[in-house]
Amino acid sequence: MNLDERLQNVSVIGAAGKMGSGIGVLIAQEMARLKLKPENNDRVYRLNLIDVSEKAIDGLRVYMKTQLLKAAEKATGALRDLYKEREDLVENSDVINAFVDDAMGVLNFASDLDLAKKSHLIFEAISENEKVKIKVYKRLKKICGADTFFLTNTSSIPIGFLDEKAGLNGRLIGYHFYNPPVVQKLVEVITSKNTTTELKELAQDLGKRLRKKLVPANDISGFIGNGHFMRDGLYAIDQTDRLKGKLRHAGALYAMNRISQDFLLRPMGIFQLIDYVGIDVFQCILKVMRTHLGDKTLRSRMIDRMVKEKVLGGQYADGSQKDGFLKYEKNRPVGIYDIRNKEYFLITEEWKKRIDGKIGPLPEGFTPWRSLLMDAKKEDKLMAHFDKLKTMDTMGARLAIDFLGKTKEIGQLLVTRGVANSAGDVNAVLVNGFYWLYGPLNNYTE
Amino acid sequence: MSFLRKKVYACAGFYTVALGTGRKEFHPKKPRPGIEHYVKEAGLGAIAQIPHPEHIDEGIIGNFVAERFCHQGNLGGFFPMVHETFQYKPCMRVEGACDSGGLALVASVKTILADLADAVLCIGVEVQNSVKAVYGADYLAAAGWFSGERKKGHAYFFPDQFARRAGACFDKFGHERVRSGMAQWYVNAIENARQNPKAQEYHNVNSDLHATGMAPPNPRAFCEHINVFDCSKVSDGGAAIVFASEEGLKKLGIDKKDAVEVVAYAQVQDDITTPPPDLTKLTTCAIAAKRAYERAAIQPANLSVLDVHDCFTIAGILAVEAAGIADHGEGADFVKDGNTKLSGVIPANTSGGLIGYGHPTGATGVRQAVDVVHQLSGKAGGYQVEIGPDKPYGMLSSMGGNDKTVVAMIFTKSE
Numbered sequence: 001m002n003l004d005e006r007l008q009n010v011s012v013i014g015a016a017g018k019m020g021s022g023i024g025v026l027i028a029q030e031m032a033r034l035k036l037k038p039e040n041n042d043r044v045y046r047l048n049l050i051d052v053s054e055k056a057i058d059g060l061r062v063y064m065k066t067q068l069l070k071a072a073e074k075a076t077g078a079l080r081d082l083y084k085e086r087e088d089l090v091e092n093s094d095v096i097n098a099f100v101d102d103a104m105g106v107l108n109f110a111s112d113l114d115l116a117k118k119s120h121l122i123f124e125a126i127s128e129n130e131k132v133k134i135k136v137y138k139r140l141k142k143i144c145g146a147d148t149f150f151l152t153n154t155s156s157i158p159i160g161f162l163d164e165k166a167g168l169n170g171r172l173i174g175y176h177f178y179n180p181p182v183v184q185k186l187v188e189v190i191t192s193k194n195t196t197t198e199l200k201e202l203a204q205d206l207g208k209r210l211r212k213k214l215v216p217a218n219d220i221s222g223f224i225g226n227g228h229f230m231r232d233g234l235y236a237i238d239q240t241d242r243l244k245g246k247l248r249h250a251g252a253l254y255a256m257n258r259i260s261q262d263f264l265l266r267p268m269g270i271f272q273l274i275d276y277v278g279i280d281v282f283q284c285i286l287k288v289m290r291t292h293l294g295d296k297t298l299r300s301r302m303i304d305r306m307v308k309e310k311v312l313g314g315q316y317a318d319g320s321q322k323d324g325f326l327k328y329e330k331n332r333p334v335g336i337y338d339i340r341n342k343e344y345f346l347i348t349e350e351w352k353k354r355i356d357g358k359i360g361p362l363p364e365g366f367t368p369w370r371s372l373l374m375d376a377k378k379e380d381k382l383m384a385h386f387d388k389l390k391t392m393d394t395m396g397a398r399l400a401i402d403f404l405g406k407t408k409e410i411g412q413l414l415v416t417r418g419v420a421n422s423a424g425d426v427n428a429v430l431v432n433g434f435y436w437l438y439g440p441l442n443n444y445t446e
Numbered sequence: 447m448s449f450l451r452k453k454v455y456a457c458a459g460f461y462t463v464a465l466g467t468g469r470k471e472f473h474p475k476k477p478r479p480g481i482e483h484y485v486k487e488a489g490l491g492a493i494a495q496i497p498h499p500e501h502i503d504e505g506i507i508g509n510f511v512a513e514r515f516c517h518q519g520n521l522g523g524f525f526p527m528v529h530e531t532f533q534y535k536p537c538m539r540v541e542g543a544c545d546s547g548g549l550a551l552v553a554s555v556k557t558i559l560a561d562l563a564d565a566v567l568c569i570g571v572e573v574q575n576s577v578k579a580v581y582g583a584d585y586l587a588a589a590g591w592f593s594g595e596r597k598k599g600h601a602y603f604f605p606d607q608f609a610r611r612a613g614a615c616f617d618k619f620g621h622e623r624v625r626s627g628m629a630q631w632y633v634n635a636i637e638n639a640r641q642n643p644k645a646q647e648y649h650n651v652n653s654d655l656h657a658t659g660m661a662p663p664n665p666r667a668f669c670e671h672i673n674v675f676d677c678s679k680v681s682d683g684g685a686a687i688v689f690a691s692e693e694g695l696k697k698l699g700i701d702k703k704d705a706v707e708v709v710a711y712a713q714v715q716d717d718i719t720t721p722p723p724d725l726t727k728l729t730t731c732a733i734a735a736k737r738a739y740e741r742a743a744i745q746p747a748n749l750s751v752l753d754v755h756d757c758f759t760i761a762g763i764l765a766v767e768a769a770g771i772a773d774h775g776e777g778a779d780f781v782k783d784g785n786t787k788l789s790g791v792i793p794a795n796t797s798g799g800l801i802g803y804g805h806p807t808g809a810t811g812v813r814q815a816v817d818v819v820h821q822l823s824g825k826a827g828g829y830q831v832e833i834g835p836d837k838p839y840g841m842l843s844s845m846g847g848n849d850k851t852v853v854a855m856i857f858t859k860s861e
Contacts, residue, residue: 073580076601077666090597091584376657 001120001147003205007031008045011116013136014126015049015109016056018315019153022181023123024049024060024107025067026210029075032103036082045106048115057109059317067182068103072096117143123175125153128284130165133157137166149199151175156222156288160192170194173203176223177212178433179277186432187212192219215428220419221292224429226285227419228440229273230298231410233282236260236270237300239399246395250336250345251355253325255399257333262362263389263400264407265369265382267435272333275313275324279306302339311337360394372437382437386444404445411440449710449741453692454558456857457705459816460491461685464646464804466575468679474575481509481516481573482524484684488569488809489528492686497699499529502688503563505537508550508570509808510846514585515576528567543589544757545846546570547685547811548853552713554689555855564694570812571684579680586807589847591718602669605677607848608758609669614725615760616671619775627778628759629659632675632801634787634794635756639802641788641828646679646804659759676759681804685812687819702860706819709839710741711855718850726775728761730849731768738841738854739770746770750837751821752786752794753814755845756801765843766794769854793831796821811844811853818842822859833859 010027014020028047035045049064051057072079072095079095089095108115113136116122122140126132137150150172152162159174166172174190187210189203207214217223222230236256243252257269266273274282283303290298306312306325313324321328327335327344335344363385372378386404389397411426420426427439438444462484465472472478479487485507493499505525512518525537542549547570554568574582580601587596587603600606615624633655639645652658663673690698695705714734723729731754739745752769756762763777771792772780780786786794797803797817800810818840820826822833833840844853 073578076580080601087597090592091587092580092601093584096580 003202003209004034006120006149006202007034008043009048009119010046010121010123011048011050011119012123012125013050013113013116013140014124016051016053016060017125017127018179019177019181020049020051020123020125021060021063021067022179023125023153023177024064025071025182027123028064028068028103028106029071030209031106032099033082035106036102046108046118047106048108048110048119050110050113050115052111054111057111061109064107065100065104068100069096071182072099072103113139114143116140119144119148121149121151123151123153128154128156128281128288130157130162130288133162134165137162137168137172141166141168149173149202151203153177155188155226156285158192158221158292159190159219160194161292163192163194170196171199173199174217174219174223175203176217176225178225184433185211185213186429187214188217188223188225188429188433189214190217190219190223213428213432215425215432216421217425217429218418218421220417222285222289222419224414224420224426225433226289227414228407228410228426228430229277229434230282230286230289231413232407233270233274234286234298234300235403235406235410237302239403241302247355247358249340250338251358253336254347254352254355255359255396257326258356258359259396259400259403262366262368263396264403265372265385265437267369269333271325273434275321275326275328276315278312278314279303279324280312281314283307305339306337309339309342359396359399360392361396363388363392363397369437378437383444401445407440408442408445415441450708451559454555454708455690455692455695455700455702455705455860456708456815456819457688457690457695457698457700458492458495459685459687459819460488460495461644461809461813461816462487462491462683463644464679464681464683464806466646466679466681466804468646468649470649472575478575478682479573481512481518481521481571482527484571484573484682484806484809485521485524485569486527488571488684488686489525489567492567492688493529496688498697500531501694501697502529502532502535502565502567503694504535504557504566505532506550506553506557506566506568507537507539508541508546508548508568508812509539510541510543510546510572511585511588511807512571512573514588515582516573521571525567525569541808542851543846544755544805544807545811545844545851545853546808547813548842548844548846548855549713549811549851551687551689551811551815551844551855552711552853555708555711558689558691558694565688565690565698567686567688568812568815569684569686570806570809572806572808573682574680574806575682582680589850594719600669604848605669605672605758608760609663609671611725611764612671612676612758612760615764615778618726619778624760624763624778625660627763627781628672628676629656630782630784631756631759631762631786632659634781635762635799635802638788638796638829639798642797642803645798645802646681647798647802672758672760678757678800678805681806683804683806683809683813685809685816687812687815704823705860706822706857707860709744709856709858710738711853712737712741714852716850716852718847722849726764728764728768728845728849730852731755731765731843731845731854732770734852734854735769735841735843738856742839742856744839744856746792748837748839749792749841750833751796751818751831751840752792753796753799753818753840753842754794755810755814755843756795756799757805757845759801761845762795762799762801765845769841769843788829788831796826796829796831811842814842814844815855815857818857822857
């Protein structure tokens with residue numbers, strides 16, 4: 001059964017979550033395009049969007065329509081071509097609305113897992129809980145055909161482990177989209193030793209069809225993305241602890257967040273990123289990795305304490321940021337969580353000025369991440385930025401250079417432990433999945 | 447005998463900021479002024495320069511497609527908002543696609559010539575940021591032949607029409623040669639706009655404009671042959687200017703030295719249902735310019751300033767050729783060599799033009815008149831050019847559709 005045939009009936013499990021809903025949007029578009037081909041006139045296309053939460057399904061319906069509309073608006077040129085035989089569709093708005101209707105027409109929304117039984121291709125994007133995943137796969141194995149392929153969005157659980165526990169006999173592959181899937185180009189592809197050749201090839205075809213950048217990672221818990229991010233985050237937390245004496249907790253956390261964003265030229269600070277992912281999700285992934293890797297250092301008391309106090313970060317349904325390590329207003333940090341007093345310390349201009357004074361200035365000629373993103377001379381400017389940082393004798397510059405060295409060390413670890421096949425794959429994940437301007441395996445520290 | 451049966455003057459020109467992407471105060475998700483605001487702001491800006499605005503007899507409003515962008519018709523109804531004495535005075539809206547402003551100028555001048563009014567307030571207005579560009583492209587495509595062209599047309603209908611012209615010029619005159627001219631047109635537009643606080647590109651800080659102008663097109667995301675920097679802006683804005691007879695000037699309290707004389711104009715209409723005879727020429731623009739020169743009894747060399755309809759960089763180059771400033775096929779080199787810069791032989795689009803100032807479609811022709819009048823009367827501020835004694839003329843060329851509806855108008859300093 002080829003990809004086109006499999007795309008006639010697809011299910012997404014955990015469809016109302018932020019990853020599942022994004023995957024749903026991508027697959028719905030692909031299925032609608034197939035449906036509109038004249039040779040497929042007599043075929044029925046169904047994308048089952050399945051989620052345990054009925055309430056969340058209502059939100060998902062709205063999300064799907066909104067996102068399909070946005071996608072159609074971006075692809076209007078191609079859609080005009082797709083609908084060229086439809087004389088009644090003349091303006092852009094005509095073809096956009098027609099496509100949204102056609103794509104919405106393939107969708108089935110449901111809370112019943114058994115609706116997936118006719119699917120030949122199933123995307124699983126439920127919570128990062130291996131017991132729940134295994135239970136769901138066991139059920140799917142029972143109700144689905146023997147030729148059904150499963151693509152899991154797990155970002156940490158080894159694929160071979162899940163495959164074995166659920167008895168899928170190589171019909172499972174890791175297909176780790178990045179958040180949000182409709183925007184992020186990266187998909188980490190993880191095959192276990194059992195994954196069938198047919199599924200491996202299908203995963204490659206699908207990636208091309210979805211215009212994603214596929215990066216292979218080996219089947220070691222955390223893979224490349226979380227393999228790097230978890231250790232990066234833990235390092236920042238450790239450094240925050242060390243800096244407490246000089247800057248107190250709030251100042252230390254602010255400093256490490258700012259250094260990772262401005263001094264290291266990342267799209268957001270490390271604590272902002274942990275909040276974005278969700279502190280509970282961060283903790284959960286650490287636990288999975290700790291268990292599967294047998295590495296007790298993959299734990300943080302600070303993270304455990306934040307989760308215990310239910311300060312979790314993550315996002316609201318509208319995509320806005322929930323409070324976590326930082327407090328947000330209009331998605332911008334305005335406060336820092338004070339663990340001791342269990343309340344947010346609000347950042348004032350005066351306080352910021354004082355801490356910034358202790359951190360020290362940015363290198364002369366500093367260009368922020370956003371401006372460098374599209375800069376044709378990005379490479380030269382990055383080199384100059386880090387060269388200047390190395391010559392500066394300030395707290396901020398020293399911490400930044402140490403952090404840069406640590407990210408490189410983590411990257412090297414991923415290669416030497418066989419998580420990544422090459423330094424290029426590590427860099428590709430950080431650049432494409434985390435929007436870094438440069439990969440961690442670079443020459444800037446030399 | 448002069449083309450005009452009596453003297454007609456233009457004065458009290460004013461235009462608003464061209465609001466849209468590029469302006470610091472623009473935010474696509476925040477509320478913005480509506481079309482009535484721009485009619486009023488532009489009108490008030492003009493009459494503030496007139497001691498006795500109560501003597502304005504009529505209003506003309508140029509607008510292309512407010513019915514779709516703003517769900518608003520009957521625009522004449524906004525005229526009385528400008529001044530209390532305008533209540534119950536005549537006003538009408540004229541439309542000729544992106545030349546709506548040009549037609550508003552002509553309608554105003556004709557009203558004076560017909561002795562039906564001594565003073566006419568001519569306003570041009572458009573608000574386009576009310577919808578995403580992909581839908582705005584639909585609305586603007588009304589400037590073409592809807593039933594004959596739209597279905598087979600590109601998502602971005604007009605950019606594609608002019609991309610085809612660029613492609614034809616690349617084939618005929620050489621890709622690098624034409625592309626370099628287009629890039630230089632872009633550079634000039636932004637550099638001029640940086641001198642004009644009301645321009646949409648006033649805040650542009652790009653340090654390498656030429657590299658941006660030369661950016662390779664991405665046909666998958668936009669069009670063949672042109673990139674987004676080759677296009678005029680999606681803008682909200684208004685412009686206004688007063689036309690008056692000699693008697694009208696007196697009644698308004700305007701000294702002749704503060705006014706500029708309309709010497710001639712030509713309004714030319716091509717058949718919208720036929721394709722352009724030659725993609726490498728703006729044939730209709732050329733006819734309009736030729737007639738205007740003949741009626742003014744001047745040569746292109748007598749112009750000190752030119753304002754053309756550079757809805758795209760390639761249109762700017764072809765318009766310079768159509769105005770008789772450069773020979774056919776030589777426009778790109780002429781621009782590349784700096785001849786149309788503020789310091790050049792014939793400064794063109796001195797306030798930034800449609801690419802630098804912006805293109806609030808219905809307002810554009812009126813904005814062009816304001817700029818030419820300001821140049822001739824020495825009121826252009828940071829982008830003022832020298833008006834030589836042997837070259838006391840300025841010309842605008844305003845275009846609607848793909849070279850279908852054109853107005854050329856020539857002005858000179860008052861005696």
